[in-house]
Amino acid sequence: MDEAELIKMIPHVVRSSTKKVWIDYDEEADVLYVSFVYPPNAIEHEEDEDGIIRNYDKEGKLTGLTIIAAKRFTEEAAA
Numbered sequence: 001m002d003e004a005e006l007i008k009m010i011p012h013v014v015r016s017s018t019k020k021v022w023i024d025y026d027e028e029a030d031v032l033y034v035s036f037v038y039p040p041n042a043i044e045h046e047e048d049e050d051g052i053i054r055n056y057d058k059e060g061k062l063t064g065l066t067i068i069a070a071k072r073f074t075e076e077a078a079a
Contacts (some may be wrong), residue, residue, distance in 0.1 A: 025070065032070035037063045 013021070016019035016055040033040075042055030042063045067073070 030069050030071050031066065032067040034067070040064055041059035 013019070018036040020036070020038075022038050022040075024033040024035075025031070026033070037057070040055065041057050042064060043058050044056040044060075045053050045066075046056070047053045053066040053068070054062055054067065055064045057063050
């Protein structure tokens with residue numbers, strides 16, 4: 001990731017109520033894991049039609065996202 005890509009993330013991080021984020025990308029499976037707590041402690045999951053899975057803890061708080069086929073969100077995929 002280059003500097004320009006990191007700078008694009010700044011507004012999203014600043015507006016977020018979560019100030020720490022852990023990110024793991026499985027290139028072979030093309031799955032992106034984004035956790036808002038560590039260690040991830042999700043017990044419930046909700047998947048939408050776009051292949052985005054929202055992970056929740058026992059209180060119903062969003063703890064992270066699992067994004068299937070993550071490469072489709074890149075600029076290269078849009079080209």
